[in-house]
Amino acid sequence: MAILTVHTVAELRRHIQCWHIAGEKIALVPTMGNLHAGHIRLVEHARERAERVVVSIFVNPLQFGPNEDFKSYPRTLEADKIQLMASGTDLLFAPPVEEMYPDGEQRVTRVEVPELSSILDGEFRPGHFAGMATMVLKLFNMVQPDIALFGQKDYQQLAVIRRVVQDVCVPVNIIGIATVRENDGLAMSSRNQYLTPSEREAAPLLYRTLGEVVQAMKHGRRDFQRLEAEALRKLRVAGMRPDYVAIRVAQTLSAPDADARYFVVLAAAWLGKARLIDNIEVQVAARADA
Numbered sequence: 001m002a003i004l005t006v007h008t009v010a011e012l013r014r015h016i017q018c019w020h021i022a023g024e025k026i027a028l029v030p031t032m033g034n035l036h037a038g039h040i041r042l043v044e045h046a047r048e049r050a051e052r053v054v055v056s057i058f059v060n061p062l063q064f065g066p067n068e069d070f071k072s073y074p075r076t077l078e079a080d081k082i083q084l085m086a087s088g089t090d091l092l093f094a095p096p097v098e099e100m101y102p103d104g105e106q107r108v109t110r111v112e113v114p115e116l117s118s119i120l121d122g123e124f125r126p127g128h129f130a131g132m133a134t135m136v137l138k139l140f141n142m143v144q145p146d147i148a149l150f151g152q153k154d155y156q157q158l159a160v161i162r163r164v165v166q167d168v169c170v171p172v173n174i175i176g177i178a179t180v181r182e183n184d185g186l187a188m189s190s191r192n193q194y195l196t197p198s199e200r201e202a203a204p205l206l207y208r209t210l211g212e213v214v215q216a217m218k219h220g221r222r223d224f225q226r227l228e229a230e231a232l233r234k235l236r237v238a239g240m241r242p243d244y245v246a247i248r249v250a251q252t253l254s255a256p257d258a259d260a261r262y263f264v265v266l267a268a269a270w271l272g273k274a275r276l277i278d279n280i281e282v283q284v285a286a287r288a289d290a
C-alpha cells in the first residue's frame with residue numbers, strides 16, 4: 001500500500017473537507033522533506049494529538065537566499081514516503097513550486113514580522129523568515145489544521161510562526177517539539193549530510209559550547225556579552241565560522257536585562273559547507289538581591 005499523496009491544493013482540499021465535516025481533529029507537520037528522526041518525532045506527536053495527520057513536503061524557494069542551497073537541498077521523496085507511511089501519516093501534500101506560487105514567487109504577497117525577522121538568523125539570512133512565514137501561512141490556509149507542529153531546533157522560526165498566528169488571528173494551535181539529537185549531542189538536521197567525516201566529528205562542539213554557557217549562567221554569571229564572546233572564540237579555535245552566539249529572553253528573543261530568568265542561548269555556525277544552528281533554553285534562579 002502507498003501513502004495517500006496529493007500534489008494540488010484542489011485535491012488537498014477535497015480530502016481535508018471530508019475530515020472537517022466528520023469533525024476530525026487535523027494536525028499539520030510542515031517539512032522540506034529529506035526526513036530524519038526529528039521529523040518523524042513531530043509526526044508521532046501529531047498522531048497522539050489528532051485524528052488526522054497531514055505532512056507537507058515542499059522545498060520552499062522563497063526562504064532561500066541567492067547564494068544558499070536551494071538547488072542542492074536533498075530531495076528524497078520516495079524514501080520520505082516510506083517513512084511517513086510507517087509513522088501513520090494520513091496524507092502527504094507534496095506540491096510543485098508552480099502550485100504554491102502560480103504567478104511566480106517574486107509576485108506573491110509576503111508575510112513580514114518586523115524586528116523578530118531581522119535579528120539573529122534574520123540578520124545573516126535576509127528575507128528568510130518572510131519567505132518561510134509566507135509559505136507556512138499559505139499551508140495553514142490550505143489545510144486549516146487544528147494544530148501544527150514544529151521542531152524547537154529552529155527556535156526563531158517557531159517564534160516567528162507564533163507571532164504570525166497571533167497577529168493575523170489564525171485559528172491554529174502551534175506546538176513546539178524538543179530537538180532530537182544524535183548520540184553525541186548534534187541536533188538532527190538534513191544539512192548535517194553536508195559535513196565531511198572529520199567535520200561531523202567536530203560538529204557536536206556547537207551543542208557542547210551552548211551547554212557550557214548554560215552551566216555558567218546556572219552558576220550565576222550574568223556577563224552575557226563576555227559569555228557570548230568566550231563561546232565565539234571557542235568555536236573559532238575549533239575551526240567553525242560562527243555567525244552568532246546569543247543569549248536572549250526565551251520565547252520573545254529580546255535582549256535580556258539583569259533580572260530576566262528565562263533565557264535561550266542560540267548559535268549558528270558554519271562548518272565546511274554546513275550551516276549548523278542550535279539552542280538551549282535555561283531557567284536561572286532569581287537574584288538574591290532582586
Ligand code: PAF
Pocket residue numbers: 030031032058060063132135136154157
Ligand atoms: O523547518 C522547515 O523545514 C521549514 O522552514 C518549513 C517550516 C517546513 C517551512 O518551509
